[in-house]
Amino acid sequence: MTMIVELISWLLMFSGSVFIVIGAIGMVRMPDLFSRMQAASIIDTFGAGLLLAGFMLQAGFSLVSLKLLFLSALLFYIGPVISHALARAALHEGVKPILSKDRRGRLDAGKHKEG
Amino acid sequence: MRMIVLGILLLCFWLALSGHYTAFLIGCGIAVSSFAVLASKRMKIDDDEAVPIAVIAGIPRYYSWLFWEIAKSAWNVARIIVHPKLPISPCMTVVDASQKSATGIATYANSITLTPGTVTAGVKGKRLTVYALTQEGALNVEAGLMDQRVRRFEGRT
Numbered sequence: 001m002t003m004i005v006e007l008i009s010w011l012l013m014f015s016g017s018v019f020i021v022i023g024a025i026g027m028v029r030m031p032d033l034f035s036r037m038q039a040a041s042i043i044d045t046f047g048a049g050l051l052l053a054g055f056m057l058q059a060g061f062s063l064v065s066l067k068l069l070f071l072s073a074l075l076f077y078i079g080p081v082i083s084h085a086l087a088r089a090a091l092h093e094g095v096k097p098i099l100s101k102d103r104r105g106r107l108d109a110g111k112h113k114e115g
Numbered sequence: 116m117r118m119i120v121l122g123i124l125l126l127c128f129w130l131a132l133s134g135h136y137t138a139f140l141i142g143c144g145i146a147v148s149s150f151a152v153l154a155s156k157r158m159k160i161d162d163d164e165a166v167p168i169a170v171i172a173g174i175p176r177y178y179s180w181l182f183w184e185i186a187k188s189a190w191n192v193a194r195i196i197v198h199p200k201l202p203i204s205p206c207m208t209v210v211d212a213s214q215k216s217a218t219g220i221a222t223y224a225n226s227i228t229l230t231p232g233t234v235t236a237g238v239k240g241k242r243l244t245v246y247a248l249t250q251e252g253a254l255n256v257e258a259g260l261m262d263q264r265v266r267r268f269e270g271r272t
Binding site: 019022023025026029030031032034035037038039041042045046049063066067070076077079080081083084087088090091097098099100101102103104105106107 | 131132134182185186189192193195196197201203204205206207208209210211224225226228229230231232233234235236237242244246248250253257
Protein backbone atom coordinates (compact mmCIF):
# COMPACT_ATOMS: atom_id res chain seq x y z
CA MET A 1 0.00 0.00 0.00
CA THR A 2 2.71 2.48 1.03
CA MET A 3 4.63 1.29 -2.01
CA ILE A 4 1.75 2.17 -4.34
CA VAL A 5 1.21 5.60 -2.77
CA GLU A 6 4.94 6.25 -3.00
CA LEU A 7 4.96 5.23 -6.65
CA ILE A 8 1.97 7.41 -7.58
CA SER A 9 3.47 10.32 -5.69
CA TRP A 10 6.80 10.05 -7.52
CA LEU A 11 4.97 9.68 -10.82
CA LEU A 12 3.00 12.88 -10.14
CA MET A 13 6.09 14.82 -9.11
CA PHE A 14 8.07 13.58 -12.08
CA SER A 15 5.37 14.40 -14.64
CA GLY A 16 4.83 17.78 -12.98
CA SER A 17 8.53 18.56 -13.42
CA VAL A 18 8.40 17.41 -17.05
CA PHE A 19 5.49 19.76 -17.75
CA ILE A 20 7.32 22.64 -16.06
CA VAL A 21 10.40 22.03 -18.22
CA ILE A 22 8.23 21.83 -21.36
CA GLY A 23 6.52 25.09 -20.35
CA ALA A 24 9.91 26.76 -19.90
CA ILE A 25 11.04 25.57 -23.34
CA GLY A 26 7.75 26.85 -24.73
CA MET A 27 8.33 30.29 -23.27
CA VAL A 28 11.55 30.51 -25.29
CA ARG A 29 10.17 29.01 -28.50
CA MET A 30 6.90 30.92 -28.83
CA PRO A 31 6.93 33.96 -31.10
CA ASP A 32 5.10 36.67 -29.14
CA LEU A 33 3.83 37.72 -25.72
CA PHE A 34 0.41 36.15 -25.93
CA SER A 35 1.61 32.74 -27.08
CA ARG A 36 4.34 32.81 -24.42
CA MET A 37 1.65 33.32 -21.82
CA GLN A 38 0.07 30.05 -22.91
CA ALA A 39 3.33 28.21 -22.29
CA ALA A 40 3.56 29.86 -18.86
CA SER A 41 0.00 28.80 -18.22
CA ILE A 42 1.00 25.12 -18.43
CA ILE A 43 3.57 25.75 -15.70
CA ASP A 44 1.37 27.55 -13.21
CA THR A 45 -1.73 25.38 -13.53
CA PHE A 46 -0.82 21.88 -14.60
CA GLY A 47 2.85 21.62 -13.66
CA ALA A 48 2.47 23.18 -10.23
CA GLY A 49 -0.78 21.28 -9.68
CA LEU A 50 0.81 17.89 -10.35
CA LEU A 51 3.82 18.73 -8.18
CA LEU A 52 1.63 19.79 -5.27
CA ALA A 53 -0.54 16.68 -5.64
CA GLY A 54 2.63 14.58 -5.43
CA PHE A 55 3.74 16.48 -2.32
CA MET A 56 0.34 15.93 -0.74
CA LEU A 57 0.68 12.17 -1.19
CA GLN A 58 4.14 12.36 0.38
CA ALA A 59 2.79 14.24 3.39
CA GLY A 60 -0.05 11.80 3.90
CA PHE A 61 -3.31 12.66 5.62
CA SER A 62 -2.17 15.57 7.79
CA LEU A 63 -2.25 19.30 8.34
CA VAL A 64 0.68 19.68 5.96
CA SER A 65 -1.44 18.25 3.15
CA LEU A 66 -4.21 20.69 3.99
CA LYS A 67 -1.75 23.57 3.79
CA LEU A 68 -0.52 22.30 0.44
CA LEU A 69 -4.16 22.20 -0.66
CA PHE A 70 -4.53 25.85 0.39
CA LEU A 71 -1.40 26.65 -1.58
CA SER A 72 -2.76 25.04 -4.74
CA ALA A 73 -6.09 26.83 -4.25
CA LEU A 74 -4.18 30.10 -3.93
CA LEU A 75 -2.31 29.43 -7.21
CA PHE A 76 -5.57 28.33 -8.80
CA TYR A 77 -7.38 31.59 -7.98
CA ILE A 78 -4.54 34.09 -8.37
CA GLY A 79 -3.02 32.68 -11.59
CA PRO A 80 -5.87 33.55 -13.96
CA VAL A 81 -6.29 37.02 -12.45
CA ILE A 82 -2.63 37.83 -13.09
CA SER A 83 -2.70 36.37 -16.63
CA HIS A 84 -5.85 38.35 -17.39
CA ALA A 85 -4.32 41.56 -16.06
CA LEU A 86 -1.18 40.99 -18.14
CA ALA A 87 -3.09 40.24 -21.36
CA ARG A 88 -5.41 43.18 -20.85
CA ALA A 89 -2.58 45.58 -20.10
CA ALA A 90 -0.69 44.39 -23.18
CA LEU A 91 -3.72 44.90 -25.44
CA HIS A 92 -4.39 48.28 -23.86
CA GLU A 93 -0.81 49.39 -24.49
CA GLY A 94 -1.19 48.44 -28.14
CA VAL A 95 0.83 45.25 -28.29
CA LYS A 96 -0.35 43.53 -31.46
CA PRO A 97 -0.62 39.77 -31.13
CA ILE A 98 0.55 37.73 -34.13
CA LEU A 99 -2.71 36.30 -35.42
CA SER A 100 -3.48 33.85 -38.15
CA LYS A 101 -7.13 34.79 -37.88
CA ASP A 102 -8.93 37.65 -36.14
CA ARG A 103 -12.51 36.79 -35.28
CA ARG A 104 -13.14 39.63 -32.85
CA GLY A 105 -15.79 41.24 -35.06
CA ARG A 106 -17.72 38.02 -35.36
CA LEU A 107 -20.67 38.98 -33.15
CA ASP A 108 -21.05 42.54 -34.48
CA ALA A 109 -21.36 41.80 -38.17
CA GLY A 110 -24.94 41.25 -39.31
CA LYS A 111 -27.23 39.13 -37.22
CA HIS A 112 -26.03 37.76 -33.92
CA LYS A 113 -25.15 34.16 -34.22
CA GLU A 114 -25.83 31.99 -31.21
CA GLY A 115 -22.64 30.47 -29.92
CA MET B 116 -27.05 32.89 6.82
CA ARG B 117 -24.24 34.29 4.72
CA MET B 118 -22.56 35.70 7.82
CA ILE B 119 -22.74 32.37 9.63
CA VAL B 120 -21.21 30.50 6.69
CA LEU B 121 -18.45 33.10 6.40
CA GLY B 122 -17.75 32.91 10.13
CA ILE B 123 -17.56 29.11 10.14
CA LEU B 124 -15.28 29.07 7.09
CA LEU B 125 -12.94 31.64 8.65
CA LEU B 126 -12.80 29.68 11.91
CA CYS B 127 -12.02 26.44 10.03
CA PHE B 128 -9.27 28.29 8.16
CA TRP B 129 -7.81 29.49 11.46
CA LEU B 130 -7.94 26.01 13.00
CA ALA B 131 -6.37 24.39 9.92
CA LEU B 132 -3.48 26.83 9.79
CA SER B 133 -2.79 26.96 13.52
CA GLY B 134 -2.49 23.25 14.35
CA HIS B 135 -2.49 23.95 18.11
CA TYR B 136 -5.74 23.28 19.88
CA THR B 137 -5.52 24.94 23.30
CA ALA B 138 -8.49 26.81 24.72
CA PHE B 139 -6.68 30.14 24.42
CA LEU B 140 -5.81 29.74 20.73
CA ILE B 141 -9.27 28.48 19.78
CA GLY B 142 -10.74 31.41 21.71
CA CYS B 143 -8.49 33.77 19.72
CA GLY B 144 -9.72 32.12 16.52
CA ILE B 145 -13.36 32.65 17.44
CA ALA B 146 -12.67 36.28 18.38
CA VAL B 147 -10.72 37.03 15.21
CA SER B 148 -13.20 35.38 12.84
CA SER B 149 -16.19 37.13 14.40
CA PHE B 150 -14.29 40.42 14.20
CA ALA B 151 -13.58 39.76 10.50
CA VAL B 152 -17.26 39.01 9.86
CA LEU B 153 -18.35 42.20 11.63
CA ALA B 154 -15.72 44.23 9.77
CA SER B 155 -16.87 42.87 6.40
CA LYS B 156 -20.46 43.72 7.31
CA ARG B 157 -19.47 47.26 8.24
CA MET B 158 -17.50 47.61 4.99
CA LYS B 159 -20.57 46.25 3.15
CA ILE B 160 -18.58 43.61 1.31
CA ASP B 161 -20.63 40.71 2.69
CA ASP B 162 -22.63 40.38 -0.54
CA ASP B 163 -23.13 37.62 -3.06
CA GLU B 164 -19.88 38.46 -4.85
CA ALA B 165 -17.63 38.11 -1.81
CA VAL B 166 -19.30 35.08 -0.25
CA PRO B 167 -21.03 33.15 -3.07
CA ILE B 168 -22.74 30.50 -0.94
CA ALA B 169 -25.08 29.58 -3.81
CA VAL B 170 -22.34 27.84 -5.77
CA ILE B 171 -20.86 25.72 -2.95
CA ALA B 172 -23.05 22.70 -3.76
CA GLY B 173 -21.86 22.62 -7.38
CA ILE B 174 -18.15 22.89 -6.62
CA PRO B 175 -17.12 19.18 -6.66
CA ARG B 176 -18.77 18.46 -9.98
CA TYR B 177 -17.64 21.60 -11.79
CA TYR B 178 -14.09 21.47 -10.43
CA SER B 179 -13.53 17.84 -11.36
CA TRP B 180 -14.73 18.63 -14.88
CA LEU B 181 -12.49 21.71 -15.01
CA PHE B 182 -9.41 19.75 -13.82
CA TRP B 183 -9.94 17.23 -16.57
CA GLU B 184 -10.25 20.02 -19.16
CA ILE B 185 -7.04 21.63 -17.86
CA ALA B 186 -5.23 18.28 -18.08
CA LYS B 187 -6.39 17.70 -21.68
CA SER B 188 -5.45 21.15 -22.92
CA ALA B 189 -2.14 21.17 -21.02
CA TRP B 190 -1.31 17.96 -22.87
CA ASN B 191 -2.24 19.56 -26.20
CA VAL B 192 -0.18 22.70 -25.60
CA ALA B 193 2.79 20.61 -24.41
CA ARG B 194 2.60 18.61 -27.62
CA ILE B 195 2.60 21.82 -29.69
CA ILE B 196 5.67 23.09 -27.82
CA VAL B 197 7.77 19.98 -28.36
CA HIS B 198 6.63 19.66 -31.99
CA PRO B 199 9.59 20.65 -34.21
CA LYS B 200 7.47 22.91 -36.43
CA LEU B 201 5.61 24.65 -33.57
CA PRO B 202 2.16 24.32 -35.24
CA ILE B 203 0.32 27.28 -33.70
CA SER B 204 -2.44 29.26 -35.40
CA PRO B 205 -3.14 32.13 -32.97
CA CYS B 206 -6.64 33.49 -33.06
CA MET B 207 -8.66 36.13 -31.23
CA THR B 208 -12.38 35.90 -30.88
CA VAL B 209 -15.30 37.18 -28.82
CA VAL B 210 -17.92 35.21 -26.95
CA ASP B 211 -20.98 36.26 -24.98
CA ALA B 212 -21.22 34.86 -21.47
CA SER B 213 -24.69 33.58 -20.65
CA GLN B 214 -24.30 33.68 -16.86
CA LYS B 215 -26.64 35.85 -14.84
CA SER B 216 -24.45 36.82 -11.88
CA ALA B 217 -21.11 38.58 -11.68
CA THR B 218 -19.75 35.51 -9.91
CA GLY B 219 -20.76 33.35 -12.87
CA ILE B 220 -19.10 35.60 -15.45
CA ALA B 221 -15.94 35.84 -13.35
CA THR B 222 -15.88 32.06 -13.00
CA TYR B 223 -16.28 31.62 -16.74
CA ALA B 224 -13.57 34.14 -17.62
CA ASN B 225 -11.17 32.66 -15.08
CA SER B 226 -11.86 29.13 -16.28
CA ILE B 227 -10.98 30.17 -19.83
CA THR B 228 -7.74 31.69 -18.59
CA LEU B 229 -6.89 28.69 -16.40
CA THR B 230 -7.18 26.33 -19.34
CA PRO B 231 -3.78 26.34 -21.08
CA GLY B 232 -4.05 27.55 -24.68
CA THR B 233 -6.72 30.17 -24.09
CA VAL B 234 -6.71 33.44 -22.17
CA THR B 235 -9.43 36.03 -21.56
CA ALA B 236 -7.93 39.35 -22.60
CA GLY B 237 -10.91 41.57 -21.91
CA VAL B 238 -14.36 41.66 -20.35
CA LYS B 239 -16.90 44.27 -21.29
CA GLY B 240 -20.31 43.63 -19.79
CA LYS B 241 -21.00 40.08 -20.85
CA ARG B 242 -18.70 40.07 -23.87
CA LEU B 243 -15.37 38.32 -23.38
CA THR B 244 -12.39 38.82 -25.70
CA VAL B 245 -10.47 35.56 -25.90
CA TYR B 246 -7.00 34.82 -27.27
CA ALA B 247 -6.42 31.21 -28.30
CA LEU B 248 -3.15 29.57 -29.27
CA THR B 249 -4.78 27.47 -31.98
CA GLN B 250 -7.81 28.00 -34.17
CA GLU B 251 -9.23 24.76 -32.84
CA GLY B 252 -9.06 26.16 -29.30
CA ALA B 253 -10.90 29.31 -30.39
CA LEU B 254 -13.64 27.26 -32.03
CA ASN B 255 -13.99 25.19 -28.86
CA VAL B 256 -14.53 28.34 -26.82
CA GLU B 257 -17.06 29.61 -29.38
CA ALA B 258 -18.93 26.30 -29.20
CA GLY B 259 -19.73 27.26 -25.61
CA LEU B 260 -19.53 23.94 -23.76
CA MET B 261 -17.72 25.57 -20.86
CA ASP B 262 -20.25 28.40 -20.87
CA GLN B 263 -23.08 25.90 -20.34
CA ARG B 264 -21.17 24.14 -17.59
CA VAL B 265 -20.57 27.38 -15.69
CA ARG B 266 -24.23 28.36 -16.11
CA ARG B 267 -25.32 25.07 -14.60
CA PHE B 268 -22.73 25.53 -11.84
CA GLU B 269 -24.03 28.96 -10.82
CA GLY B 270 -27.67 28.01 -11.34
CA ARG B 271 -27.78 25.69 -8.35
CA THR B 272 -29.20 27.16 -5.20
